[in-house]
Amino acid sequence: MEVSSDREYIYTSSELDQQEGQLIEEIKASAREAIPDPDAWLDEEIKRNILLTTVDAVVGWGRRYSLWPAVCFPACCAFEFIAAEGPRFDLARFGMDAMRATPRQADLMITAGTLTWKMAPVVRRIYNQMPEPKWVIAMGACAISGGIFRSSYSVVPGYNRIIPVDVYVPGCPPRPEALIYGIQQLHKKINKIHVIPDLPQFLQKGKQG
Ligand code: SF4
Structure with a gap:
């Protein structure tokens, strides 16, 4: 130097x-060993803290377990519905314990009983007053087709003549287990509903501004 x-x-x-x-x-x-990734802990954190799902799945789950039925029980099937609401069958398990006396707060109509033509406008008005999305379960033979009163001049041969029906629960009357099975079928149907019905079309519209 x-x-x-x-x-x-x-x-x-x-x-x-x-x-x-x-x-x-x-x-x-x-440098004999590779330096470990200083952010490797993030992977573990993500696994523990983030639940990956879709908006459809979350909304479907919320809708399924918070169905609020409107009161619409014109005849004897109503008693089986009352039994289903009781502690033995416990519809509250499905988030359905809040019966609504006003259709504006309900999203499910369980039509438990015979419907006469005189009552038809009232039932249709109740249905129209329910906010979207809304569903209908036709409970019992009378609700499905008029049942044993089908040929009577005064009986509507099925609720589906005046409002759209999603699920049919047969029987005269159907037992609470049958109604619960029908509710589970409705859950499956609700689960398939998309928050945005046609996603590709929706995205296309968004691009066009
Ligand atoms: S299906 Fe049977 S139990 Fe139900 S409303 Fe009709 S007659 Fe009554």
């Missing part, structure tokens, strides 16, 4: 080569 006139150290080229070589050897010695 030489010392210049203004006391600065001047390295020869061989000294520089040696220093550089030494540094490289030190790095090599410490």
Whole structure:
């Protein structure tokens, strides 16, 4: 090593080569193993804290377990519905314990009983007053087809003549287990509903502005 006139150290080229070589050897010695990813803990955190799902699945789950039935029980099937609401069958398990006396707060109509033509406009009005999305379960033979009163001049041969029906629960009357099975079928139907009915068309519209 030489010392210049203004006391600065001047390295020869061989000294520089040696220093550089030494540094490289030190790095090599410490680089036998790959350095672990400092953010690897993130993967574990994500696994533990984030539930990956779709908006449809979440909304469907919420709708399924918060169905609020409107009161619409014109005849004897109503008693089986009352039994289903009781502690033995416990419809509250499905989030259905809140019976609504106003259709504006209901999204499910369980039509438990014979419907006469005189009552038909009232039932249709109740249905029309329910907000969307809404569903109808026809409970019992009378609700499905008029049942044993089908040929009577005064009986509507099925609720589906005046309002759309989603699920039919046969029987005269159907037992609470049958009604619960019908409700489970409705759950499956609700689960298939998309929040945005036609997603490709919706995205296309968004692009067009
Ligand atoms: S299906 Fe039978 S139990 Fe139900 S309303 Fe009709 S007659 Fe009554």
